[in-house]
């Protein structure tokens with residue numbers, strides 16, 4: 001298992017789609033490459049690997065599956081978190097919301113968040129991104145101003161997960177870069 005060194009900025013991505021061949025996953029890989037180029041240690045967190053349950057569905061928190069605690073631990077250790085979601089019915093995905101509802105200020109307060117969204121339609125993931133921005137603020141995190149939205153997702157990527165539109169790819173990468181730069185700045189200043 002990966003263990004980020006004490007000095008480096010650690011950026012994780014949380015993917016709000018469980019689908020095999022997910023465009024959100026592909027978009028997050030690009031965002032993480034931007035974070036890596038900016039000097040971060042990066043890791044993709046696939047929600048299918050954390051035995052998630054719904055908040056409140058188990059009477060005692062201590063009885064939550066171990067995966068929930070592993071996910072919390074990873075996010076707690078991260079300096080920056082990139083959230084990715086498909087646009088689902090004019091919002092972000094339920095699986096991502098369920099994951100966020102299992103966490104809170106311990107994992108997110110004062111952290112840096114970046115946002116990436118994909119949509120099947122041509123409008124882009126505007127609602128998913130706007131709602132995630134609100135949720136990030138409610139978690140008392142710093143949501144970076146530049147987010148990225150990929151419309152017409154089923155046609156936007158090649159077979160290797162690269163975006164056909166190089167300008168859009170730069171914008172997605174910039175999300176990871178901004179998250180890393182702000183987290184680096186934040187962690188270099190002692191207040």
Ligand SMILES: Cc1cc2nc3c(=O)[nH]c(=O)nc-3n(C[C@H](O)[C@H](O)[C@H](O)COP(=O)(O)O)c2cc1C
Pocket residue numbers: 017018019021022023024025085086087088089090091118119120121122123124153154
């Ligand atoms: C339940 C559901 C709701 C969706 N709602 C929308 C929508 O409101 N607007 C839109 O443009 N696409 C919508 N889509 C299409 C997805 O945004 C699109 O298929 C996206 O690529 C899925 O992300 P993924 O490839 O990461 O799984 C919806 C898809 C599903 C399964």
